[in-house]
Amino acid sequence: MSSVQPPVVQLVQAGFAYEDGPPVFDGIDFAVPEGRAMALLGRNGSGKTTLMRLLSGGLQCRSGALRLAGEEVAYDRRGLTRLRTTVQLVLQDPDDQLFAASVGQDVSFGPLNLGLPEDEVRLRVREALEALDITALEDRPTHLLSYGQRKRAAIAGAVAMRPRVLILDEPTAGLDPHGQERLLEVLGRLRDTGTTVVMATHDVDLALRWADDAAVLSPTGLRTGPIEELLADDALLAAARLRRPWGMAVTRLLREQGLLPEDVPGPRTAEELDAWAETAQGTHRPTG
Numbered sequence: 001m002s003s004v005q006p007p008v009v010q011l012v013q014a015g016f017a018y019e020d021g022p023p024v025f026d027g028i029d030f031a032v033p034e035g036r037a038m039a040l041l042g043r044n045g046s047g048k049t050t051l052m053r054l055l056s057g058g059l060q061c062r063s064g065a066l067r068l069a070g071e072e073v074a075y076d077r078r079g080l081t082r083l084r085t086t087v088q089l090v091l092q093d094p095d096d097q098l099f100a101a102s103v104g105q106d107v108s109f110g111p112l113n114l115g116l117p118e119d120e121v122r123l124r125v126r127e128a129l130e131a132l133d134i135t136a137l138e139d140r141p142t143h144l145l146s147y148g149q150r151k152r153a154a155i156a157g158a159v160a161m162r163p164r165v166l167i168l169d170e171p172t173a174g175l176d177p178h179g180q181e182r183l184l185e186v187l188g189r190l191r192d193t194g195t196t197v198v199m200a201t202h203d204v205d206l207a208l209r210w211a212d213d214a215a216v217l218s219p220t221g222l223r224t225g226p227i228e229e230l231l232a233d234d235a236l237l238a239a240a241r242l243r244r245p246w247g248m249a250v251t252r253l254l255r256e257q258g259l260l261p262e263d264v265p266g267p268r269t270a271e272e273l274d275a276w277a278e279t280a281q282g283t284h285r286p287t288g
Contacts, residue, residue, distance in 0.1 A: 006070035007031035008165050008196060009055055009087050014064035016054060024050045027064065028222055030215065032165055032198060037191055039207035039227060040200040042217030043241040048200045051217070052167050055198075056089035085114065088158035092169040094150035103129070103145070103153045104138040110161045128160040131193075132186055148179040152186065159190065166190065167198045172206060184210060204231060208245040209268045216240050247272075 010031040017023040024047045032038065032055070042048050053059040054066065057073065057080050066073045068086055073079050091097055100106035107128050111121040129135045132152040137145065145153060151171065158166055171187075172180045187197055187210075201207055207214060207227060214227040218240035223230060230236060231245050250273060251266025259280065260266060267273040 005034070006067070008034045008069060009083075010067045010070075011051075011054060011061070012065045012067060014054060014061045014066065016050060016059060016062050025054075030055075030222060030224070032196060033213075034164065034196050035194075036196060036212045037187075037210060038196075038198045038213045038215060038224075039211035040198060040215045040217070041202075041204065041207060041240065041242060046217040046219075046240070048217060049169060052089055052169060052198075052200060055165075056087050056167055057083045058089065081114075085161055086163055087165045087167065088161050088163040089167045090155050090158050090169065090171065092171075092173055094147075094154035097154045097157065098142045098150060101141060102138070103134065103140050103142060103156075106142060106153060107156045107160050110157060114161075124160045124162065128156040131159050131190060132156040133182070148175050148182070151175065151179075151183065155186070159195075163195065165196045165198065167200075169200045170202070171199060172201065172203065180206075204237075204242055204245040205247065205269075207231070208247050216242070 011028055013027045013029060015023060015026045015028070028051075030051065040048050040051065050059065054061060057066070057075070060075050066083075068083055073083050098106050100109060104125055107125045108121050111124045116124070125138075126135070129138055132155055134149065134152050134156060137149060137153065140149075142150065142153065151174075155166075155168070155171070168187075172183060175183060187199075191197055199207075199211070208231055211227045213224060214230040215222060215224045216230055216236055218236065220239055223236060228248075231242075231248055234244065237244060245268075247266060247268035251260065254260035254266060255262065260276075267276050
């Protein structure tokens with residue numbers, strides 16, 4: 001008997017088209033394995049948002065199936081409740097999700113809808129606010145939040161559902177560099193506590209730095225695999241209209257110049273390049 005566990009959520013030969021439109025997907029297979037961080041990449045109009053909505057139950061497959069832990073999802077109240085307690089989607093614009101008067105009320109909405117006891121709802125709200133580092137904002141009116149605070153409040157609402165898979169649509173869009181770093185720290189903590197995170201992004205540098213795997217949508221279809229492998233494929237990047245990540249370009253140059261052995265990982269950020277340069281200088285510094 002095989003001990004291999006099925007993916008947490010999986011599209012199997014899934015097809016979808018909007019009304020009176022051409023097919024967006026036709027027989028697509030896509031699996032989200034547990035415990036991995038995945039970047040979903042593709043040009044505008046490639047189908048990223050549609051794919052995320054299919055995975056989270058916001059859209060229903062016209063053909064094929066959506067499976068949760070190996071079982072086909074039924075699009076009735078019971079089936080969708082089971083899906084949405086496992087998979088949560090956070091939209092790009094937090095104002096599309098925030099609607100309650102205060103942060104605490106907004107974060108509590110999902111758990112309350114599950115019919116959980118009041119003590120359990122309070123516990124989940126507190127945990128979510130702590131996870132997103134916004135405990136001090138619990139009583140703050142949502143309309144008085146900064147853009148970055150609204151982003152984190154929207155994610156907290158999803159985290160309060162304790163999903164196994166958290167899907168984020170361009171979560172760093174509109175954030176300044178400091179805000180991006182704070183959000184990435186939050187996502188790192190969520191990963192460390194067992195949440196599988198899927199992030200749709202246009203930022204290939206961010207994807208290379210952050211993700212384990214990539215899913216790349218192009219006119220030729222969907223490809224998934226280790227992120228370093230996919231983002232080193234120039235033909236795939238061209239088809240998807242994505243540029244080569246900065247870190248991979250630097251690594252390729254260092255290897256061509258004989259400065260970086262093939263078995264040594266290349267720098268993914270400017271900070272890693274600085275650290276590598278200091279180490280290299282120390283290694284080759286004259287001792288006489």
